Amino acid sequence: MAWVAVLSLILSLCSGSARAQLSSANYTFVVASGFLCDPGDSGSCPAVAKSANGDSYEISGAGTFDTESKSVKAAGTFHHKTPNGNMIETGVWTASELISFGSYGIAPNALRQKGPAYGSPRLGPKRMPTRASSMPTGGLAIFRILLMPVSGPTKTALLRVNCALGDVPSERSVQGIRLIFEKGGNEFSEEVGGHVLFLSRQLKVSPPAKAAQQEAPPGLAEPPQN
Numbered sequence: 509m510a511w512v513a514v515l516s517l518i519l520s521l522c523s524g525s526a527r528a529q530l531s532s533a534n535y536t537f538v539v540a541s542g543f544l545c546d547p548g549d550s551g552s553c554p555a556v557a558k559s560a561n562g563d564s565y566e567i568s569g570a571g572t573f574d575t576e577s578k579s580v581k582a583a584g585t586f587h588h589k590t591p592n593g594n595m596i597e598t599g600v601w602t603a604s605e606l607i608s609f610g611s612y613g614i615a616p617n618a619l620r621q622k623g624p625a626y627g628s629p630r631l632g633p634k635r636m637p638t639r640a641s642s643m644p645t646g647g648l649a650i651f652r653i654l655l656m657p658v659s660g661p662t663k664t665a666l667l668r669v670n671c672a673l674g675d676v677p678s679e680r681s682v683q684g685i686r687l688i689f690e691k692g693g694n695e696f697s698e699e700v701g702g703h704v705l706f707l708s709r710q711l712k713v714s715p716p717a718k719a720a721q722q723e724a725p726p727g728l729a730e731p732p733q734n
Contacts, residue, residue: 533572534709535609536642537649539584539669539685540702541568554587555685555702562591565687565696567667571603573649578606586655599657607666612646612674614708645708646673648680652690665689671704 538544540555554566569584582603588596648670655663668686684699 533574533579533581535575535645536570536572536707536709537582537669537671538570538705538707539568540704541570541584544703544705551701552703554585555704556700557685557687557696558698558700559694559696563596563696564589564591564700567601567685567687567702569601573603573606573609573651575606575609580604580606580651582651582653588657597657597660599655601653601655601667603651603653603667605652607650607652609649610647611706611708612648612671612676612680614643614645615673616643618644618673642707642709644673645706646671646676647706649706663689664691669704670699671706673705 545553571582573580
């Protein structure tokens with residue numbers, strides 16, 4: 509029953525964008541799944557991080573998070589492989605905490621400019637889940653996640669997701685993911701491939717009787733370096 513619940517959550521997060529827009533979360537994020545996947549581009553999905561010895565983790569998923577409360581609701585799948593491509597383990601992951609998020613700013617025309625790099629704007633289940641109130645946004649997010657393999661013990665790790673849109677620092681120009689395990693310190697710090705994207709929820713402002721106080725843009729604090 510637990511596995512069914514996790515898989516249902518994954519499907520809900522990947523396809524239920526309307527629900528995410530109505531939630532209290534102010535960001536939606538997609539990691540190498542759904543509309544980001546282009547059948548003609550083998551490097552678009554999944555997102556891959558590689559360690560110094562050549563092992564790799566392939567990760568896909570989606571979710572929402574709030575920069576003020578540090579809450580996050582996200583899930584996905586992972587595959588751990590040897591340098592020659594043999595499968596070591598496979599399973600699902602869920603996010604338990606937003607450690608930090610630093611925004612590079614919105615990029616309103618990013619999806620049109622990138623074209624196939626962010627999937628075709630086709631009809632059907634992979635259609636871009638954006639509304640007029642959402643904007644493609646670049647940034648660096650760090651999540652604490654729980655990896656649950658089909659067999660074997662669960663593990664906790666820090667998942668670093670970097671979307672190179674907006675005003676991107678030169679040292680973060682490579683888009684993708686990194687994975688750092690908290691027990692043992694194993695690091696998968698080479699971004700091999702995979703498209704990722706943040707969508708910031710732009711709240712609509714009604715003509716007020718009184719001037720509303722403008723809030724500072726979320727995620728301006730610098731995330732910790734890993």
